[in-house]
Amino acid sequence: MMKVKVFKIRIPEEFLYKDQKMLDDFLEAHEIIKVETAFVNDEHYWSVILYFEGVKLTKNTVKEPKAAKYSAENESLNTDEERILDALKLWRSEKAREQNLPTYFIASNKELLSVAKYKPAKREELLEIKGFGKHKIENYGEEILEILESI
Secondary structure, three states: OEEEEEEEEEOOHHHHHHHHHHHHHHHHHEEEEEEEEEEEHHHOEEEEEEEEEEEOOOOOOOOOOOOOOEOOOOOOOOHHHHHHHHHHHHHHHHHHHHHOOOHHHHOOHHHHHHHHHHOOOOHHHHOOEOOOOHHHHHHHHHHHHHHHHHO
16 A cells, blocks of 8 residues: 655755654665655745655564765865766766756755765665665765766
């Protein structure tokens, strides 16, 4: 049976992280069938409508303990990493425009910075970066890895 859940992702910084985290956690736990997004102009928030099937059954799966994921703190980038970051930001704006989503839906600056520093070479390594869950890697992993290879 299909269910529907609506999330409100508010743009102001102080809500954005919390709202997005709720959405990410939900995506992580459910089999999503379809996603619709709409920007509510007068109130400045994104409305995200998820169509999903009941909760994924995780009875038989042993949850791996969440290892601390890599996240670049305010480390300075060398020229190579700067180039990677620029390319990733360019890719992100293209993607966002194409999918009619705000850029932070695709990846935050910090996530892109972490990718530039960590330089993952395969999908499993992307999982080791904070902010990259299954959903994001399925959608954008290949393209991110291609950008890293091309630079």
